[in-house]
Amino acid sequence: xxxxxxxxxxxxxxxxxxxxxxxxxxxxxxxxxxxxxxxxxxxxxxxxxxxxxxxxxxxxxxxxxxxxxxxxxxxxxxxxxxxxxxxxxxxxxxxxxxxxxxxxxxxxxxxxxxxxxxxxxxxxxxxxxxxxxxxxxxxxxxxxxxxxxxxxxxxxxxxxxxxxxxxxxxxxxxxxxxxxxxxxxxxxxxxxxxxxxxxxxxxxxxxxxxxxxxxxxxxxxxxxxxxxxxxxxxxxxxxxxxxxxxxxxxxxxxxxxxxxxxxxxxxxxxxxxxxxxxxxxxxxxxxxxxxxxxx
Amino acid sequence: xxxxxxxxxxxxxxxxxxxxxxxxxxxxxxxxxxxxxxxxxxxxxxxxxxxxxxxxxxxxxxxxxxxxxxxxxxxxxxxxxxxxxxxxxxxxxxxxxxxxxxxxxxxxxxxxxxxxxxxxxxxxxxxxxxxxxxxxxxxxxxxxxxxxxxxxxxxxxxxxxxxxxxxxxxxxxxxxxxxxxxxxxxxxxxxxxxxxxxxxxxxxxxxxxxxxxxxxxxxxxxxxxxxxxxxxxxxxxxxxxxxxxxxxxxxxxxxxxxxxxxxxxxxx
Amino acid sequence: xxxxxxxxxxxxxxxxxxxxxxxxxxxxxxxxxxxxxxxxxxxxxxxxxxxxxxxxxxxxxxxxxxxxxxxxxxxxxxxxxxxxxxxxxxxxxxxxxxxxxxxxxxxxxxxxxxxxxxxxxxxxxxxxxxxxxxxxxxxxxxxxxxxxxxxxxxxxxxxxxxxxxxxxxxxxxxxxxxxxxxxxxxxxxxxxxxxxxxxxxxxxxxxxxxxxxxxxxxxxxxxxxxxxxxxxxxxxxxxxxxxxxxxxxxxxxxxxxxxxxxxxxxxxxxxxxxxxxxxxxxxxxxxxxx
Numbered sequence: 001x002x003x004x005x006x007x008x009x010x011x012x013x014x015x016x017x018x019x020x021x022x023x024x025x026x027x028x029x030x031x032x033x034x035x036x037x038x039x040x041x042x043x044x045x046x047x048x049x050x051x052x053x054x055x056x057x058x059x060x061x062x063x064x065x066x067x068x069x070x071x072x073x074x075x076x077x078x079x080x081x082x083x084x085x086x087x088x089x090x091x092x093x094x095x096x097x098x099x100x101x102x103x104x105x106x107x108x109x110x111x112x113x114x115x116x117x118x119x120x121x122x123x124x125x126x127x128x129x130x131x132x133x134x135x136x137x138x139x140x141x142x143x144x145x146x147x148x149x150x151x152x153x154x155x156x157x158x159x160x161x162x163x164x165x166x167x168x169x170x171x172x173x174x175x176x177x178x179x180x181x182x183x184x185x186x187x188x189x190x191x192x193x194x195x196x197x198x199x200x201x202x203x204x205x206x207x208x209x210x211x212x213x214x215x216x217x218x219x220x221x222x223x224x225x226x227x228x229x230x231x232x233x234x235x236x237x238x239x240x241x242x243x244x245x246x247x248x249x250x251x252x253x254x255x256x257x258x259x260x261x262x263x264x265x266x267x268x269x270x271x272x273x274x275x276x277x278x279x280x281x282x283x284x285x286x287x288x289x290x291x292x293x294x295x
Numbered sequence: 296x297x298x299x300x301x302x303x304x305x306x307x308x309x310x311x312x313x314x315x316x317x318x319x320x321x322x323x324x325x326x327x328x329x330x331x332x333x334x335x336x337x338x339x340x341x342x343x344x345x346x347x348x349x350x351x352x353x354x355x356x357x358x359x360x361x362x363x364x365x366x367x368x369x370x371x372x373x374x375x376x377x378x379x380x381x382x383x384x385x386x387x388x389x390x391x392x393x394x395x396x397x398x399x400x401x402x403x404x405x406x407x408x409x410x411x412x413x414x415x416x417x418x419x420x421x422x423x424x425x426x427x428x429x430x431x432x433x434x435x436x437x438x439x440x441x442x443x444x445x446x447x448x449x450x451x452x453x454x455x456x457x458x459x460x461x462x463x464x465x466x467x468x469x470x471x472x473x474x475x476x477x478x479x480x481x482x483x484x485x486x487x488x489x490x491x492x493x494x495x496x497x498x499x500x501x502x503x504x505x506x507x508x509x510x511x512x513x514x515x516x517x518x519x520x521x522x523x524x525x526x527x528x529x530x531x532x533x534x535x536x537x538x539x540x541x542x543x544x545x546x547x548x549x550x551x552x553x554x555x556x557x558x559x560x561x562x563x
Numbered sequence: 564x565x566x567x568x569x570x571x572x573x574x575x576x577x578x579x580x581x582x583x584x585x586x587x588x589x590x591x592x593x594x595x596x597x598x599x600x601x602x603x604x605x606x607x608x609x610x611x612x613x614x615x616x617x618x619x620x621x622x623x624x625x626x627x628x629x630x631x632x633x634x635x636x637x638x639x640x641x642x643x644x645x646x647x648x649x650x651x652x653x654x655x656x657x658x659x660x661x662x663x664x665x666x667x668x669x670x671x672x673x674x675x676x677x678x679x680x681x682x683x684x685x686x687x688x689x690x691x692x693x694x695x696x697x698x699x700x701x702x703x704x705x706x707x708x709x710x711x712x713x714x715x716x717x718x719x720x721x722x723x724x725x726x727x728x729x730x731x732x733x734x735x736x737x738x739x740x741x742x743x744x745x746x747x748x749x750x751x752x753x754x755x756x757x758x759x760x761x762x763x764x765x766x767x768x769x770x771x772x773x774x775x776x777x778x779x780x781x782x783x784x785x786x787x788x789x790x791x792x793x794x795x796x797x798x799x800x801x802x803x804x805x806x807x808x809x810x811x812x813x814x815x816x817x818x819x820x821x822x823x824x825x826x827x828x829x830x831x832x833x834x835x836x837x838x839x840x841x842x843x844x845x846x847x848x849x850x851x852x853x
Contacts, residue, residue, distance in 0.1 A: 173740050242744045508662075533684055
């Protein structure tokens, strides 16, 4: 039960002067239930990659398996794949079109040919999962704030009840408050449902505290694929391909070089704090507290 | 896909044709189209073809790009060929049931196809070698006399150049919205005509909203940059005829005379 | 003479229902005083809806105040006759890079402003050249804007404003739609304008790490200025910023947490290097004590 990519390559505008190799021999396995951060700067191939996962783009070369079935087989049910691998595009609020919030969220399940009651039940559930209160259901989606619109759009995909949810830069253009709310909601969703989530982003700091695994893309290839701490340890290589590791990583590396006995892998403010206090020998109180609990 | 339309897509390189005054190119394109209708015989078409080939060569635009523009009219081309092929009376070559293909039919079909191809390629050369802004500038200046009869020439040409600038952006947007709706299970390909039209709603509504949003933003950006209509505006690239433009007009006149001589007078 | 001088500026939106009846009035900007000296680098921070963009549009006379006054380069923006002078002395760059480029070729777009102002042809070319060079986009002058990256498009937009020879440039969330590389490019260009060309820059943003280079920072919330001062002063108010749900750079946050845990650090640390240096000092003094 998973998505498996074998030597996937994709070329835009093949056979012309403008041909661009967007994906170059990518092999990956995405097991069920993982929370993955897919990182890369614009043009690294990350958006192209996720469009392969639900069959919107067909690889020029290579094979893609969903639960062991080759999705490029003639009799493969593409519609079913699209309902199980939900893809939320960048600026998803730009796809809203219905007269009110509720009908817009119903669009997906309706397309699956479900009975009316089921459609409405799913829409309601999806709206709650995306954090939209009932009082907004009859409003026009265009009257909502930017952050709310985006949640409605995410609900529109959730209503298909996918097994895998892919979000392409879900925080683009939002302010810090909107960003934290959306990321918090996604993390909550994952806790509640245990679904596979792939978060596409260009910010390491955004995803660092949420995900189990980070895949870094560069020039159509997978550059790193590991747990966040291990990925961040390649500070210099990340810098070279124009991606910044979290500020904490820089600080810890710098301190280490200056002879502080700190944990270089600390990626969040909390971890860094503990590590620095320890290095300064000021952690006695903290240790005491922890020791008490351990006994 | 929509993206295949080359019309309005500038190909960037440096050639004599690129440097010509847009007015020359506009007039020449018009003249060339007329010449295609003047030509009534094979030598005429050969001459038109040679002239076109020479201009393509001079323009340094790869031929591929012009062929790309043809894809958009394949349907029209087939239709013309089919109509002429089957509906021209004359000496039959092949006859199946009541329909017959005639010698004259073949001749006219080929002629029409060639004429249409030349026409599209000719027009593509103009758009491939002239930036749309330049083109509208040319049009504005050519039509300037109409200002006296209160035709808003400047405004129209500004609107045209903005439209041209936003076509690729809106096309990309269309593609994106379409994909997003397909990801939500939308179906743009099956069903009868009415159903299909209905299925377009999830595409068209967001597209219109996007277009209005962009228009609004753009209007504000233009105002912020002191845009207030055509009065008192100066030009970064004012249109002044140079020596090469005069030569181009001369070449054009020679071509037109040749065309009339070869295509009409030699006909008999 | 101050380039921008706003006194008790108020701007009200009138909300209407579907029939066009007045439903209510919302104050987007509520009694803001702002004075900016020639050559300063100012940053305005705040959430969407905090009134920062509305304020920005006043500086360019795209909006005029409901109450209060705003003078730009000594000219009252409420006076219809001053509009074009104001727009010339205070140029504006907007958020969406695609929706503000008019030209089909980079250099033609940069020339758009001067054309509107009636600048003679020869001078337009000079201005276009120097502006594109100032933002490092001269090599792309013949390119189509559609083929550029977001950061490059924004730099073209900045050049387009620069070519109008403004005294002041307002950047209204110029980096909100860009990736980290693009963001850096744009901020670098803005700083260069300020330092090399001496243009007054007003940067509106919600990214904290972009404001650390500013001379002064204004934080807006619900139409009011709620915090102002140097970046260091503003960032030392960690609790207040958190209360406004604004981001605090991670290093600043860490320094604050360490301070709370009893480490002797100064307020408002802004960069990892700075914190590392301060920690070294702490270690030395500890060693000294032992």
